[in-house]
Amino acid sequence: MHIKTTKCSRYCLVASTAPPELFDRPDAQARFEGLFRSFDPQVQFQYFRSFRRVRISFQDALAAAEARLRLHKTDLNGREMRLYFAQSVHIGGPHLEPPKPDKQFLISPPASPPVGWEQSPDARPVVNYDLLCAIAKLGPGDKYELHTATPTTPSVVVHVCEDDHADSSGPDDSDHDDKPRPPRPKIIQTRRPDFVGGVKQ
Template sequence: MHIKTTKCNRFCLVASVTNHEVFNRPEAQANFEALFRSFDPEVQFQYFKSFRRVRISFSDALAAAEARLRLHKTDFNGKEMRLYFAQSVHIGSPRLEPPKPDKQFLISPPASPPVGWEQSKDATPVINYDLLCAISKLGPGEKYELHTATPTTPSVVVHVCEDEHGESSAPDDSDQDDKPRSPRPKIIQTRRPDYTPGVEQ
């Protein structure tokens, strides 16, 4: 968990200035800086016009404290000036931390499964033994009605496929001795074309 900590900078003041002349006119800027140089000759200034703030860095913490004590809520060119000690905010680690490993197992593939995770077993396939038995009893030229027709649904009937000569593809045990089985057509492999060397130019 990131912890927000605030630390006060005893060497730096932030001035809230509502007078725009400090940011636009060099004369007003010189008068503003002269107020603080009386406390510390080595004071440095950073102007932030869009925020209407001036950062004032002192070389001595006692000089910064005395300037804040004497100049806070004083009048400068007809406008009130307020002074605050600068604060540095530190939130957690200076580096970006990785996320908590609570739900990293959702990454595919997971780096490591969570505690108590087990591989799920495949479901047993559903086999309709009644249908297999009925199909095995089919004879040549016969059909089997799987579902009887109702007033709202049609009937489902299985027919035995026939070959090219109109005969049943199912073997007939009674005629197996009398009628020789016709040989199946053989698949002929396509011949590779002759190699022709390329013509060099």
């Protein structure tokens, strides 16, 4: 929904910079309305206190034009009264319209996708073969410098842990010798606390 046209109404005037007493005192309103009734006896007034504006609706467009020509920038209780033709904004339609169905197929329950919609293919994974090759060359106890040190930043070095306590079930690529392996530490189960019979309130 967008604004299409902005038209000036030939039958309505808007009086701005109206004095504050015009909205509170009936005698001030009577004097103000008398200025415009001389041009059109059937003229109607709408007072907008918050905006300090008065909308003046005429039955004849010529009467509205003559009133603006004669009363524009005249003195009204020590203030300069300015008269403008009211503007009417024409929007797309008299009622609100639903939004365009661009992405309504994502709403649950899903509706039919729009015409021409296709599923985007997943991107192919990126494999850094240089990094995989460098990791494959690492052995126990070796180190690999990922980032060289600069005057303002430290270096980043990866140290590979020693494989002294490897699992005996896994493959062993080291030399097959008769050296005994150190015993693996035994995990001792934590003892359950003693049961306390009652809870005191």
